[in-house]
Amino acid sequence: MPDLSINFAGIKSPNPFWLASAPPTNSGYQVMKAFDAGWGGAVWKTLGVPVVNVSSRYGGVNYRDKRLVGFNNIELISDRPLIDNLREIEEVKKHFPHHAVIASLMVQSREEWHQIMRDVTSAGADGVELNFGCPHGMCERGMGSAVGQEPDVLRTIVEWVMEVAQIPVIVKLTPNITDITEPARAARLGGADAISLINTIQSIVGVDLDQFAPYPIVDGKGTNGGYCGPAVKPIALNMVKNCAQDPYVQLPISGIGGIENWRDAVEHILLGASSVQVCTAAMHFGFGIIREMTAGLEQYMTEKGFHTIYDMVGKALPNVKHWEDLNLKYKVTANIHEDKCIGCQLCYTACEDGAHQAIGLREGTRVPEIIEENCVGCNLCSLVCPVENCITMERTDDGTEHLTWKERTLAGTIPTDFNDERAGGLHHWVPEPTAALGKEKHKTLPGKARQLGTPASVVNDLVRKE
Amino acid sequence: MAEYLPPTSEQEFHANFAQLKPRMNNTEALYESSRCLFCFDAPCIKACPTGIDIPQFIRQINTGNVTGAARTIYEANYFGNACGKVCPTEVLCEGACVYNLQDVKPIEIGRLQSFATRQVVESHKYLFEPGQPNGRKVVIIGAGPAGISCACELRALGYEVDIFEAKSQPSGLTVHGVAPYKITNEEVLAEMDYLQAQFGYRVQYNSPICSRPDLLALEEAYDAIFLGIGLGKTNALLLPGEERENCVGAVEFIEQLRREHHQILVGRKVIVLGGGNTAMDAASESARLGAEDVILAYRRGKDDMGAYEFEYDLAKSVGVKGLFNVAPVEIVGNGRVAGVRFIRTATVDGQVQALPGSEFVEPCDMVIKATGQAKQTSFLSLIPGLQLDGKGRIVADAHTYQTTNPQYFTSGDALNGGAEVVNAAAEAKVAARGIHHYLSAR
Ligand SMILES: Cc1cc2nc3c(=O)[nH]c(=O)nc-3n(C[C@H](O)[C@H](O)[C@H](O)COP(=O)(O)OP(=O)(O)OC[C@H]3O[C@@H](n4cnc5c(N)ncnc54)[C@H](O)[C@@H]3O)c2cc1C
Ligand SMILES: Cc1cc2nc3c(=O)[nH]c(=O)nc-3n(C[C@H](O)[C@H](O)[C@H](O)COP(=O)(O)O)c2cc1C
Ligand code: SF4
Ligand code: SF4
Ligand code: SF4
Numbered sequence: 001m002p003d004l005s006i007n008f009a010g011i012k013s014p015n016p017f018w019l020a021s022a023p024p025t026n027s028g029y030q031v032m033k034a035f036d037a038g039w040g041g042a043v044w045k046t047l048g049v050p051v052v053n054v055s056s057r058y059g060g061v062n063y064r065d066k067r068l069v070g071f072n073n074i075e076l077i078s079d080r081p082l083i084d085n086l087r088e089i090e091e092v093k094k095h096f097p098h099h100a101v102i103a104s105l106m107v108q109s110r111e112e113w114h115q116i117m118r119d120v121t122s123a124g125a126d127g128v129e130l131n132f133g134c135p136h137g138m139c140e141r142g143m144g145s146a147v148g149q150e151p152d153v154l155r156t157i158v159e160w161v162m163e164v165a166q167i168p169v170i171v172k173l174t175p176n177i178t179d180i181t182e183p184a185r186a187a188r189l190g191g192a193d194a195i196s197l198i199n200t201i202q203s204i205v206g207v208d209l210d211q212f213a214p215y216p217i218v219d220g221k222g223t224n225g226g227y228c229g230p231a232v233k234p235i236a237l238n239m240v241k242n243c244a245q246d247p248y249v250q251l252p253i254s255g256i257g258g259i260e261n262w263r264d265a266v267e268h269i270l271l272g273a274s275s276v277q278v279c280t281a282a283m284h285f286g287f288g289i290i291r292e293m294t295a296g297l298e299q300y301m302t303e304k305g306f307h308t309i310y311d312m313v314g315k316a317l318p319n320v321k322h323w324e325d326l327n328l329k330y331k332v333t334a335n336i337h338e339d340k341c342i343g344c345q346l347c348y349t350a351c352e353d354g355a356h357q358a359i360g361l362r363e364g365t366r367v368p369e370i371i372e373e374n375c376v377g378c379n380l381c382s383l384v385c386p387v388e389n390c391i392t393m394e395r396t397d398d399g400t401e402h403l404t405w406k407e408r409t410l411a412g413t414i415p416t417d418f419n420d421e422r423a424g425g426l427h428h429w430v431p432e433p434t435a436a437l438g439k440e441k442h443k444t445l446p447g448k449a450r451q452l453g454t455p456a457s458v459v460n461d462l463v464r465k466e
Numbered sequence: 467m468a469e470y471l472p473p474t475s476e477q478e479f480h481a482n483f484a485q486l487k488p489r490m491n492n493t494e495a496l497y498e499s500s501r502c503l504f505c506f507d508a509p510c511i512k513a514c515p516t517g518i519d520i521p522q523f524i525r526q527i528n529t530g531n532v533t534g535a536a537r538t539i540y541e542a543n544y545f546g547n548a549c550g551k552v553c554p555t556e557v558l559c560e561g562a563c564v565y566n567l568q569d570v571k572p573i574e575i576g577r578l579q580s581f582a583t584r585q586v587v588e589s590h591k592y593l594f595e596p597g598q599p600n601g602r603k604v605v606i607i608g609a610g611p612a613g614i615s616c617a618c619e620l621r622a623l624g625y626e627v628d629i630f631e632a633k634s635q636p637s638g639l640t641v642h643g644v645a646p647y648k649i650t651n652e653e654v655l656a657e658m659d660y661l662q663a664q665f666g667y668r669v670q671y672n673s674p675i676c677s678r679p680d681l682l683a684l685e686e687a688y689d690a691i692f693l694g695i696g697l698g699k700t701n702a703l704l705l706p707g708e709e710r711e712n713c714v715g716a717v718e719f720i721e722q723l724r725r726e727h728h729q730i731l732v733g734r735k736v737i738v739l740g741g742g743n744t745a746m747d748a749a750s751e752s753a754r755l756g757a758e759d760v761i762l763a764y765r766r767g768k769d770d771m772g773a774y775e776f777e778y779d780l781a782k783s784v785g786v787k788g789l790f791n792v793a794p795v796e797i798v799g800n801g802r803v804a805g806v807r808f809i810r811t812a813t814v815d816g817q818v819q820a821l822p823g824s825e826f827v828e829p830c831d832m833v834i835k836a837t838g839q840a841k842q843t844s845f846l847s848l849i850p851g852l853q854l855d856g857k858g859r860i861v862a863d864a865h866t867y868q869t870t871n872p873q874y875f876t877s878g879d880a881l882n883g884g885a886e887v888v889n890a891a892a893e894a895k896v897a898a899r900g901i902h903h904y905l906s907a908r
Contacts, residue, residue, distance in 0.1 A: 064528060065500035342567040345506035366509065366564075386503055387568060 002301035003308045004294065006040075008275045009194035009252045010168040011127040013100035015040035016309055017265065017293055020256050020277035021104035021129060021172075024287070026078065028088025032095060037287040038294060041100030043196075043277060044089065046077035046131045047116065048106045048143075053079055059205035059215035061231060070231035071280045072205035074216060074223055076137045077106050082116070086123040093124035102170065106131040106143050110160045117164045127167050130158065130192075132183070133174040133199025135226045145199070148174035151186035158190025170254060173197040173239075175232075180239040181246040188251055195243060196254035196277065198236045200226025229280035233258025237271055241320055244272025260289070262296025270316035274309060328408070329401035332377040332393040334358070334370050340390040341367045347381035347391060355380045357431055372396075374429055469785045472756030473728040482754040483646040486780075487551050490574075490581040499528035502573050505564055510575060513562035515892040516543035520559060520575055527582055535582035537593045544615045545891045547587055547657045548640050550580030551649040553888050556776045584653075587660045594664045597624035602905055605630065605688040606667075607675050610638020611890035612878025612897075613694030614661060619898035621665035628688075629667060632674035636662075638696055639879075640887055642721045645747045647754070651724060678848045685873060690901045693846075693860065693869070693876040694894065697839035697884055703739070707797030708835075716740070716748040716836035723751055733832025735759040737806050738786075739794055740836030741771035746781045748834045753784040761828065763789040765811055765818050789828070793820060797833055805829040839884060849874060859883045866900025867893060875901050 004015040018041035019025050019034055031042045053075055061070030078085060092101055103120035105128055107113055120128060132154055134144030147154050154171070161169055171187035173180060175198035187195050202224050206215045214222035236257025243249045255273025259265050260281035268276050281289055306312045336347070343366030351359040358374035359381060370381075382391040408414045415422040473479040490498065502524040510520045519538050526535035539546035555561070555576040563572030586593065604620050606613045609631035617627045635641055636658040641651055662669070675681060684691055700715025702708065712733060723730050732755040738748050741764035752760045762781065764771055768790050771778065782788075792808040799805065810824035841858030851871040853861040860876045862869045867877055877897045878890035 065497045342564040343505075343509065344503045344564045346503060349506035361507075 002298055002306060004040075004297065004301075006275055006309050008100075008168075008254065009127070009170065011041070011100050011102065012098065013040040013275065014098060015294055015297075016269070016275045017041070017290060018043055018100060018102070018254070018275055018277045019282055020279040021046050021102075021131065022279040022283070023075070024279065024282045026080070028092050031088075031092050031101070034282075034287045034290075035092070035096045035099045038290040039099075039287065041102060041126075041275070043102040043104050043129050044085065044125075046104040046106045046134070047082055047085055047120070048077050048112075050081055051076040051079050051137075054218045056216045056218050059225065061205055061229075068229055068280070068284050070203075070205065070227060071229035071283070072203050072215075072225040072227045073200070074136055074218075074225040077104075077131070077134065082119065086119055089120065089123040089125055093126075100126050102127045102129050104129045104131050104172070106134070106138060108141075108143060113157065113160045114164050117161060121166055125167060127170060127193075128161070128165070129170040129172050129196060130161060131172050131199070132157075133172045133197075135174060135176050135200055135202040136224055145174040145176050145202075148172075148183055148199070149177050151182045154183050155186040155190040158187055158192050162191040168193040170194040170196050172199055172256075173243075174199045175235060175239055175257075176202050180242050181249060184243045184246065184249045184251070188249055192251065194252040194254065195249070196256055197243065198232070198239055198257045200228045201232055201235065203227035228257065229284075230258045230260055230264075233264055233267075237267060240268055240273055241271040241317065244314055244317055245320070260284075262293045262300065265293060265297060266300055266312070269309065269312055270314070271320070272314040272317055274313045324405040324409070326404060327402050328405060329397055329403050331395070331397040332379075333372055333375045333396045334377070334379075334381050335392050335394045336368060336370055337390050337392065338367050340387050342387055342390075343367060344386060346384045346386065350380050350384045356428065376428070470754050470756050472732070476727060479646075479728040480650075482756075483751075485551075485650070486647050487574075487577050487580065489584065490577050495527055495578060495581045498574050498578055499524045501565075502528070503564065509562040509564060510559040510573075514542075514559045515886075515888045516549070516895075517892075518542040518546075518559075518579070523582060524573065524575070524578055527578060532582050532585050533591055533593070536586040536591075539579055539583055540593060543888065543891050544618045544661055544895075545611050545640070545657070545887055547580050547583035548611075548637070548649060548654055549888045549891065550576040550578075550583065551653070552640065552644045553886060554774055554776075557774060558888070583657070587656050590660070590663070592660075592664045594618075594622060596621045596666055599626065600624035602626070602689045603628070603687070604690045604692060604901060605684045606692040606694055607684075608632075608638065608694035608696060608878075608880075609636040609669055609671075610694050610696050610878060611640055611887045612696070612876075612880070612894040613638070613692065614658065615891045615894035616692050616694060616875075616877060616898045616901075617667040618661055618665045619895050620901065621667050623898065623902050625901075627665075627667035629669040630673045630675050630684075631669055631671050634671045636669060636671075638694075642724055643717060643744075644887070645720070645751060646724060646727075647750075676845070681848055689873075689905055691874050692894075692897060692901065693874060693880055694878050694890075695842055695845070696879040698842045699840055700835055701838045701840050703794065703835055703837060705794060705796055707799065707803075710797050710799045710803045711801060712803040712831060713797050713833040714835070716744045716834050717839055719748060719834050720744075720751065723755070728755075730755065732757050733803075733830065735761075735830040736832045736834060737761045737763055737828060737830045738834045738836055739763050739806075740838075741766065741773060742836060742838070743773045743777050744838075745836035746773045746777040746786075748836050749786040750781045750784050752832075752834065753781075753786055757832075759830075760786045761789050761830070762786055763792050763794065763806070763808065763828070765791070765793045766813050767791060770813070793818065795825065798827055803831060803833050806833060839879075841883075842880065846880075857883055863900070865896070866903060867897035868900050868904060872904070875904075 006013050006016050021043040025042045026045045057075045059072045060068045063069045103125040105116050107116055132148035138144035139146035169192050171192045173183050184195050204214045240255045253273045254275040255268030256277040259276050259278045265276045348359045348368040355378055356374050356376050358371045359368045360371055385391045470482045473482050504521045508521045523535040523538040559575045560572045565572045603626040606617055606629040609629050620627050637654050641654045700717045732752050736752040736757045738745050749760050749762045791811045793811050794806050795809050796807040798807055805827045807827045810821045811818050843858050853870040855861050860881050867875050875897045877893035
């Protein structure tokens, strides 16, 4: 049985799954319920001077029949008095001494930072998370992402906090910045013990086509909000990786953004996170998802022979390279497995219109055919094919050669002028532009009853037999 | 043991004849439309006789443009709603859906189609209007799927259109012949009203065209004549005892069923003679009317039946039993039907042969003859120069459906010998274009 427990910058937790600072951690009731369900830790809903929220607060992005692939909110930090929160933190810690309770904080002046640090420490919090991330409402008041976007300000505030800190300090970063490593480095310079990322991404989640207003709508108006949920995972993963690979950051990372199941969590961990936080998925499906997450993680670790989380932290990092270090000699080619093909021809139209005209149609069958000379190995067809493993990308180079762009640059063999003979696509066959005309007509014309000259077969073949 | 009790009220009738393809709600439509792959050169389009751009309308439903979806459907097929419910989709669009090859349930194209069209029908959202009047007049005989579709297309092209219909309602066999569990009368007629409100053709009901003088008057008053007359009564069996009470033709029985619903009387034990789709319908309908035993008797083996497999499955599912390799020789009884005398048969080299000495009587109190509809040959013989083929079908040009009398055009069952609503709808559009071509060239 693998050991899921972690010690994150001094914060101990029975497993790496924490609830992110957000509505699921609004109250002692919710946090206790989550711990009872199996969550390892909780970052309390951000504390500070209590706010006033608007009504109608969230918007969702649905993809076809899938709800909430993206989620956005215009909520602020906790709207409950500090004293109530402190009392509940104390109570939670009494019941769950071995679980991680981290207080998320956002205040303004040095005095306020000192005061609130003392308050949450004496309430028994295992650590704090400084919220420099909120991209709406709070930043307009000089807090949240307004701090996270100014590395110098961020560093100063971290230093204030460190003056009094007796428990580990995590700095939560905003993704609304060009280079995430800048605030991460500032956090390190300020003396922080760890970082967590990402907070939400500034967004407009949709526009109401009748009211001409952005969602969520508050009395006919709206504002930009913070974007999160499954759709943001790729952005979060990249930023986690950037921080993990940066030689000047070198802090434990709590990965956040789009985590909904064990796979998402493992991905964050493989790119350098050593704890993970979840918000949207818990808001969507409730605390019960933790059972699938821990079970999946355990199963994966068992299969891979990992004994502790630390056996896998950052394991994918050595394979994340700069583009110029990738092997230009490696080549894959699409391969259609005819026995699986259902003839939807999505691969054909994708490659024809969206890639390299490397798939052809043949008479008498709906199974398309790869024209190997044209296939550049882009993967598009295999991504659009609705049948699992129907199109596979097979390696076609012999595996003996290795040449990178960096090496070619050093050797002086890269294309340099506009019509360079060394252009990568020079010898790729491209149809004549005019060959496109009328091509759509070769496919079945809809509304055939409109056409004159309907084939007689319509009449003769379908007689209703008596 | 009967599966159904005889319905005694309209409500019970509708329970026994519950819709096989019930209306989708918005969520169902969203889920189902989300599954469509938007195939290139989609096989479902090719399999639809009217060539509805199926992936396009499904995508429109999915993006919340239900009105646009209905337009896509109606542009190809004026019986869009009816077809969604009554088409044998298993052998048409849905049968061609690529999901079948993955052993995944095909997209429910028919139900999605009716989902979209029914919304515009019910909300009276009009999508079409008549074209600029072009000063020409066309008369249509028969307000079935062929006649109505032709009328819509001609009106869109600017023709003045009059329809003469023998019966008191439009849509032909859609309302008089199709099984009630496929579509209700109200739903059929609502679509007819919807079409007429947009296209504004005139229909004279209870106005059969029967005689040479009737036809002559039309020939003189109109530029072209469209024959959408369908087929005739059930073929006679020419067997002794056929005139006995409770020995009825399937088409006539079903027409009465559609008109009278639960008030129609069905026997306790019914024998249906035939192996086609109409036989399956009549058998299913008898069972749903509460007949205790329904026997489907067919001259050849089960696999030789003309009916679609799913239609036979449907009949079996309501308790209908098959009796194969038997030929009726006499309807026995005393005034009323009391049974059918059969002789057993064998099929040798494709020929049905009676087995001497194998006769037996299967008792019953009702016989439904589902032995095909006769062609309207005597009426058609009143039209000068009009040729029929060996099977009594009107001979017409395959591209225009112009008959051998150039003033006459045709489509639907009268032309194809008896197919589906969707075929009539498809052909009638072609015929309307043919009429347009012919009259424009004059
Ligand atoms: C029992 C049965 C069940 C069926 N079930 C289905 C099904 O589930 N799905 C499906 O798609 N198809 C089904 N069909 C077939 C479908 O109904 C027909 O293919 C379709 O209705 C043909 O359309 P039509 O316009 O050619 O003829 P019809 O629908 O027969 O319409 C012809 C019209 O012309 C009128 N008419 C005829 N002669 C004259 C005249 N001399 N003067 C004036 N009016 C005249 C008739 O009263 C009728 O209204 C079924 C058919 C039957 C018999
Ligand atoms: C409604 C809502 C309120 C939030 N409030 C806070 C907050 O008070 N403090 C904070 O640090 N982050 C806050 N967040 C950000 C989350 O903690 C988290 O960083 C973000 O949602 C990304 O994780 P996810 O993709 O799992 O949701 C909030 C998020 C949401 C959706
Ligand atoms: S990998 Fe790219 S280029 Fe090759 S066939 Fe597929 S889509 Fe076309
Ligand atoms: S996308 Fe896949 S299933 Fe569809 S035609 Fe191409 S190979 Fe076949
Ligand atoms: S074949 Fe099926 S999946 Fe493909 S476009 Fe048609 S309905 Fe959609």
